[in-house]
Amino acid sequence: MAQTLDPLTAIPSLDDTQAGNYFVSNYPPFSVWSGDHASSAVSRLGKAGNAETPLGLYIHLPFCRKRCNFCYFRVYTDKNHNDIQQYLEAVIREARLAAQQDFVAGRTLDFIYFGGGTPSYLSAKQLTHLMSGLKDALPWESPREVAFECEPGTLSEHKLEAIRDFGVNRLSLGVENFDDDILESNNRAHRSQEIHRAWEWLEKIDFAQVNLDLIAGMVGETDANWRRCIDETLRLAPEAVTVYQMEIPYNTTIFKEMKQKGSAAAPVANWATKRRWVGEAFAAFEAGGYQIGSAYTAVKDSSTIRFVYRDQLWNGADMLALGVSSFGHLDGVHYQNEAHIAPYVAAVDSGRLPISRALPISGEERMIRQFVLNLKLGRLDPHPFRERFGVDVIDRWRGLLETFQAQNLLTFGNDSIVLTRNGLLQVDRLLHAFFLPEHTQIRYA
């Protein structure tokens, strides 16, 4: 079927940073998942999974020292030791419930991701308890990747050693910016001194891969400071760098402040400036020997540095979700857990899977999902789509691809679609044009 959407009306505008989601992290969009479909996820878990499909695990640890002004995740900054302990018991209990499902029987975990929130907010003792509970409950044999997110100010040498000893082989450090005033203006909990202290420990403790996160366009960012962030990152020389462009979803503190002031534009750089900053960062990283692996990542050595979680998820892997508001995917069924901690813990305590909303997706939606997520890598091979879905993606979207090619956003032929750097830096904006018509009008930045 030929794609008839006009890409110029389907994709959002280029102007100021307004409120809304910019990043496409899944498809169909979260806003069309619903409580009415929660039972589809429960019943899918009750049937055998496909042994050929990789199985992953995402664990949401929703505690942070402070809530960053740009944060849109489910996080808590007011929980005491007992609250956290109760939450960890619920997560372990949920892991046992998940492991009893026929969907998991006979399979082992290929990749595991600890996200948040701030997983490193937990003490070494709490982490040890959680890890041993999860390892006992789940088929955690020899996953290819165990990824773990850290906030620099929550680390100690002892905690990092414990994290390494749990088998974590991809540690992600949320630096975001090196300037103390900018960190403070954005209500970030850590300061530059804590970044450097954490880095000294990381240099002693051997993780297979350390990724450093930056955000282009925090409140207060300037050309000169961004250049310092790039230089400082190159000096530290992590195995991987991830650079996000600042977006302002509706549930952020920044959006609340915009509403109070009646302002439509967020107090951050516009999209053109943020793209330029990421472009400058990518150019500097390439000059420093890195390779650009996606719209957001630079890696030191693409022949050895992998991001298994991303690659498997973008290619249709199954993923179990543990924890409050956590997202998962079960052979064509998206699902999300209870969005608040009290109903989440109550569900698990009563022996029930805490799934609150889901969406069974069609074969066509699965194909579009894999297509748009893989375009974020900057290079797409159409052949797997012919084999897996029986769809020639070039034929299906030829009109759109020609339009984007004419705009210097990509080039394509029968064997590949390759985004130009200009296209890669704004890929999320372009992806909406490939969505089904009923999903293109959902509000994005």
Ligand code: SF4
């Ligand atoms: S550290 Fe991350 S999860 Fe925590 S408040 Fe900041 S952005 Fe949100």
